[in-house]
Every structure is written in structure tokens, then in C-alpha cells.
Amino acid sequence: RHRKPTAKQQEIDSACEETEHEKALRKQQKRERKERRKQEKEVALTIINDGDSDDTKALKEMATRFRDERNAAIQEAETRDDAAAKRNDKHGSIPRPSNMSRVKIQDIRVGLRLGSPNKKLEWNSTRTTIRHAMEAAMLEYNLTWKSQNDRKWLKVYDRAEEAVPALKNFKNQWAVEYIAHQCFGNARSYNCCKGNLGTYRGRKALERLHFH
Numbered sequence: 001r002h003r004k005p006t007a008k009q010q011e012i013d014s015a016c017e018e019t020e021h022e023k024a025l026r027k028q029q030k031r032e033r034k035e036r037r038k039q040e041k042e043v044a045l046t047i048i049n050d051g052d053s054d055d056t057k058a059l060k061e062m063a064t065r066f067r068d069e070r071n072a073a074i075q076e077a078e079t080r081d082d083a084a085a086k087r088n089d090k091h092g093s094i095p096r097p098s099n100m101s102r103v104k105i106q107d108i109r110v111g112l113r114l115g116s117p118n119k120k121l122e123w124n125s126t127r128t129t130i131r132h133a134m135e136a137a138m139l140e141y142n143l144t145w146k147s148q149n150d151r152k153w154l155k156v157y158d159r160a161e162e163a164v165p166a167l168k169n170f171k172n173q174w175a176v177e178y179i180a181h182q183c184f185g186n187a188r189s190y191n192c193c194k195g196n197l198g199t200y201r202g203r204k205a206l207e208r209l210h211f212h
Contacts, residue, residue, distance in 0.1 A: 042067055096174040108175045112166045126164050130179050133159040141188050145181060156180055
């Protein structure tokens, strides 16, 4: 039989919770102070003085530029995460798998209610929509997936979800990301092979060229 906590016990538990909260708050404030001191030190080191040599001035200017670029990148990442969080508050009932390497296309098809064989045309249409979104984002296929501009991927994901609302059921846009990753890999592979007659894709590309 479970007994309800007494008023005394509730008071003790509440005090413990407040103590833990205070500890977490102090740690957060300590981290913020440490970060401020670090930033102040960085700024102090890059201040150009009258007695600095030309080389020293150039180094300080370079350090300032690198610092500004880094801070801008951090700000962009935080903004992107905030935007993603806001989107996820509105939709996303299918959680992102803990191990994406084990995901199968059929899992996504089932989530979209396109798992049955007679839904193949609709599924192919969904994939085509995502490829068109990738084309509109003007991705650079000479670069790797991770080297692409994050803003371009956000455009791909948002455009795809707008065209296929059912994709919004997947939290953190993981289904669009998974399909786009496959399409991107296929496109990069094709671009690398189409000029190589020693590959199947290279020979097929040559055949199409002669056919036209």
C-alpha cells in the first residue's frame, strides 16, 4: 500500500528540489562568467595598439575576422536550432530513431501510409518532390553532404514538407533528411561515374548522348 507523503516530507522534498535548482543555476552562471571572461580576453588580444608592427596588426586583424566569423556561425546554428524546435512543437508524432543506420525505406513509407504495393506511384511522387526541392536549393554536388550550406538543407526540408504535409509527422524532419541523403548520394555517384566509360552509369550516359 502506497502512503501519501506527509506535509513534513513534502516540505523536505521541496527544499531539496530548490537546492538542486540553485546548484544548477550557480553552475550556469559560472559558465556564463567564464565565457564572458574568455570573450573579453579575445577582444583584448586583438586590439591594435600604436606600437604594433605591421605583421602584428595583420595578425590581430585576421584573428578578429576569424572570431567574428565563428560567432556568426554559432549564432546561425542557434537560430537554426530554435527554428527547428518551434517547428517540432507544432508537429512530429513519429520520433527520430536512435540509430538512423537501421532505418529502412519501408519504415518511412509506412509512416506516410504508403507502405502497400498499390501506393508505389504516390511514394515515387514523394521522392520526386524531394529531388525537385533539392534542385531548387541549388546544392553543390562536388561537395560532400556535410559541406553543404545548412540553409540550403533547411530550404529542402521545408519545401518538401510544404508539398507533402504528411512528412510533418516525422519529428525533426528526419524522414525528409533520410530520403534527401539517399538522393544526394545517388546524384553524387552518378556525377562521378557518368564521365567514366569503365562504369555502368558512364556507358549509359554515353548511350543517351548518342541517342539524342
